[in-house]
Amino acid sequence: MSQKKRIVVIGAGFGGLEFAKTLHTENAELVVIDRRNHHLFQPLLYQVASAGLAAPEIAHPIRAILHDKQNSTVYLDEVSSIDLAAKKVVARSREFPYDYLVLAMGGKTSYFGNDQWAEFAPGLKTLDDATTIRHQLLSAIEEAENTNDTAYRKELLTFVVVGGGPTGVETAGAFAELTRKVIPRDFSHIDTREAKIILIEAAPRIMLHLPEDLSAHTKTQLEELGVEVRVGAMVKAIRKNEVELADGTLIRASVIVWSAGVQASPLTRTLGVTVDRGGRIEVSPDLSVPGHPEVFAIGDLALSKGNKGKPVPGVSPAAIQMGHHAAKIINAELASGKIDVAARPEFKYWDKGTMATIGRSRAVVWLGRIKFHGFLAWLTWLFIHIVYLVGFRNRVAVLLQWAYSYVRYRHGARIITDNYSATFQGRPKVT
Ligand SMILES: Cc1cc2nc3c(=O)[nH]c(=O)nc-3n(C[C@H](O)[C@H](O)[C@H](O)COP(=O)(O)OP(=O)(O)OC[C@H]3O[C@@H](n4cnc5c(N)ncnc54)[C@H](O)[C@@H]3O)c2cc1C
Numbered sequence: 001m002s003q004k005k006r007i008v009v010i011g012a013g014f015g016g017l018e019f020a021k022t023l024h025t026e027n028a029e030l031v032v033i034d035r036r037n038h039h040l041f042q043p044l045l046y047q048v049a050s051a052g053l054a055a056p057e058i059a060h061p062i063r064a065i066l067h068d069k070q071n072s073t074v075y076l077d078e079v080s081s082i083d084l085a086a087k088k089v090v091a092r093s094r095e096f097p098y099d100y101l102v103l104a105m106g107g108k109t110s111y112f113g114n115d116q117w118a119e120f121a122p123g124l125k126t127l128d129d130a131t132t133i134r135h136q137l138l139s140a141i142e143e144a145e146n147t148n149d150t151a152y153r154k155e156l157l158t159f160v161v162v163g164g165g166p167t168g169v170e171t172a173g174a175f176a177e178l179t180r181k182v183i184p185r186d187f188s189h190i191d192t193r194e195a196k197i198i199l200i201e202a203a204p205r206i207m208l209h210l211p212e213d214l215s216a217h218t219k220t221q222l223e224e225l226g227v228e229v230r231v232g233a234m235v236k237a238i239r240k241n242e243v244e245l246a247d248g249t250l251i252r253a254s255v256i257v258w259s260a261g262v263q264a265s266p267l268t269r270t271l272g273v274t275v276d277r278g279g280r281i282e283v284s285p286d287l288s289v290p291g292h293p294e295v296f297a298i299g300d301l302a303l304s305k306g307n308k309g310k311p312v313p314g315v316s317p318a319a320i321q322m323g324h325h326a327a328k329i330i331n332a333e334l335a336s337g338k339i340d341v342a343a344r345p346e347f348k349y350w351d352k353g354t355m356a357t358i359g360r361s362r363a364v365v366w367l368g369r370i371k372f373h374g375f376l377a378w379l380t381w382l383f384i385h386i387v388y389l390v391g392f393r394n395r396v397a398v399l400l401q402w403a404y405s406y407v408r409y410r411h412g413a414r415i416i417t418d419n420y421s422a423t424f425q426g427r428p429k430v431t
Contacts, residue, residue, distance in 0.1 A: 004029045004071070005179060005334060008089055008098040010079050011265075012039050012062045014316040016104030016300030018323030024331045025071040031096055031253040033089070035078035036339060037061055041389055044398075046167060048130035049257070050174035051138060053371040055127045058389070058396050076351040079105070084271060084292055100294050100330050101280070104323065105265035107300040107314070110278070112261055117238040124167055128258045135418045137175070140254035141183070142420060144190050149428040158245050162235055163260030164201030165208070166356040169218055171257055172199040173358040176225040179359070183414075197227045198251065200243070202260075207364070209313075210354060214364045216385055217373040221358045235260075251280040262314065264301035276303050285346035287326050294343050296329075298322035306347040316388070317352050357381045 005028045009016045020032050029038045038059040043061030047053040063074050077091040082101070089096040109123025114178040122129050136158065144156040157179075161172040179195040199222065201205065206222075206229060207215045219229050234246035238258075242250045264279035272291055274282045280303035281289060287304060289295040304312045312318045333339055353367035355377065363377035382402070389395045 005079060005099040006031060006097065007100040007102070007330060008033065008096050009081075009102040010034075010388050011072075011104035011106055011299070012065075012088065013042075013104060013106045013319065015106075015319035015323040016102065017062075017065065018103065018320045019102050019298065020066055020069065020072065021358055022324050022327035022331070024032065024334065025069060027220070028071065028334050030069065030072040031075065031228060032062065032066060032072060032096075033075045033077050033079060033091060033096065034062055034075070036126075037076050038064060038127075039155070041385075041394075042125070043385060044389075045124050045127070045130045045172040045280035046174055049124060049133040049137070050126065050178050051134050051414045052174060052400060054399060055131055057394055057401065059127060060394060079267065082267065082271060084273075087294070095324060101200065101296070101328055102323075103265075103268070103289075103295065103297040103301060104299050105267060105301055106319075107262045107264045107279075109258060109264070111264035114238070117258065119419075120156055121243075121258040121259045122163065122236045124171065125262070126396070131417075132301065133255065134413075135416060136255045136423070137178075137424050138414060138416050139418075139420050141179075141187075141190075141192060141195075143254075143424050143427070145187050146189075147428060148189075151158045152428045153190065153240065154196075155252040156191065156254045156345040157190070157192070158196045158251065158252040159195065159197070159255040159257075160200060161257045161259060162200045162238075162243070164199055164203070164206030164229070164231065166354075167257040167258070168199055169206060169222065169356050169358060171223055171259060172197050172227045173225055173362070175255075176222070176227045177214075177359040180400070182228055193226070197231045198253075199227055200233045200235060200245070201229070201231045204232050206231060210364065211371065212368055214366055214373065215236070217357060218356065218364050221362045221364075221373065224361050225362075243306075262300070268297075268301050278395055286329060286341070286344035287322055287347050288341070288344075293339050296326040298326055302345055304349070307351065312347075312349045315354075318349055321349060322347060355381045355384070360377075 008031045010033050028283045042057040044058040077093050079091045081090045108123050111117045122132050136346040144153045159175050161168045172175045175197045184192050205215045207218050236246045237244040268275050268279045268281050281297040282303045283297050287296050329344050355362040355365040356372045361375050361378045363381040365377040
């Protein structure tokens with residue numbers, strides 16, 4: 001029987017992948033389980049949703065990333081439960097006993113108890129979400145070109161994004177750019193520059209995590225692009241092609257994107273450990289799960305106070321740093337041959353700053369005392385996102401694609417693959 005310790009990691013997102021890369025596996029067995037076969041660069045999902053990039057350009061097969069990793073096996077499988085007492089992970093195809101376990105399943109879109117809205121307002125968390133939104137967006141514009149019913153056309157050319165955080169801002173900005181700059185000359189009967197893009201935020205300002213001046217710059221830059229920003233607007237209900245606000249306003253729209261909330265993987269609530277309202281596991285300072293020193297929780301599903309006593313934010317650098325930290329602890333214990341909780345270092349988050357892009361050449365960047373916006377901020381954003389994209393081919397493809405669209409204002413990913421007619425069955429015909 002093998003004497004090697006078996007380390008199981010669930011999820012090959014930012015945290016799980018960094019963990020797998022950092023772990024020393026010469027004398028250990030690494031098992032990586034993910035329900036998708038690809039690592040996804042979520043920060044660029046909005047580009048796929050707005051037809052700026054094609055789906056494969058922001059994803060990379062997990063097997064290809066880890067194929068050189070010694071003593072490692074990748075399983076495409078979905079974990080359905082975890083038995084912390086018996087030290088085993090239960091997946092669809094088999095069970096995985098472990099010596100160490102790393103929970104890195106990330107999170108999912110949260111509708112704050114209104115899951116029935118999901119059908120009408122997709123979130124932006126997976127490639128499927130992004131391609132669904134892209135299909136709705138491109139098909140609605142085609143349908144607007146086809147119809148001569150004014151009210152129907154107005155609805156078709158109205159796009160609502162709920163949630164004024166980075167994802168909502170980036171998505172609304174990209175929709176505005178597409179309709180204002182990229183496609184107007186491709187259509188004969190409509191002026192796509194008249195499309196209405198509405199960003200709805202319940203709080204008094206967008207980008208609440210940024211200082212007020214940067215938040216204000218973000219709003220100005222969005223408005224310059226033609227986005228209508230509505231702050232202090234609470235969504236009361238979402239129905240098919242309709243958003244109802246708490247003040248009674250009804251907005252008819254062909255595309256409604258929900259980017260107002262995320263929660264941790266639902267598996268965290270089944271473990272019998274302490275979680276917060278968003279389902280995040282309250283981890284010990286070393287990132288282990290209290291009472292289970294052989295189990296670590298990292299990334300979006302972990303609530304760590306390693307940010308100078310404050311919660312570590314749910315961003316990719318945090319997940320990467322956590323994955324690195326957990327791997328270093330396990331490396332040391334594999335070398336010494338024993339779990340030594342007292343010797344474990346605490347996790348300390350290194351905040352590398354916050355940024356968000358607004359359209360083709362605008363962004364806001366906040367690096368501690370340094371704050372800037374506009375084109376330089378956009379270049380900074382571009383550089384960082386390219387550097388962190390996994391896979392040489394992806395980096396080159398994305399850079400070329402962007403360079404081309406930057407110069408020519410062209411979008412290469414505007415292909416509708418689903419059945420266009422089926423989407424608009426029963427809707428008004430040209431009279
Ligand atoms: C649209 C969007 C834009 C974002 N923009 C930015 C940004 O600009 N900058 C930034 O820093 N951060 C951004 N983020 C946040 C960032 O993507 C997350 O913080 C980061 O992905 C968290 O990493 P993770 O490893 O915890 O989880 P993830 O990267 O979400 O990975 C989780 C993995 O677990 C797998 N998994 C889940 N459940 C199971 C299961 N039951 N069985 C098997 N596998 C499972 C999933 O398939 C996935 O591969 C953005 C997020 C989104 C959604």
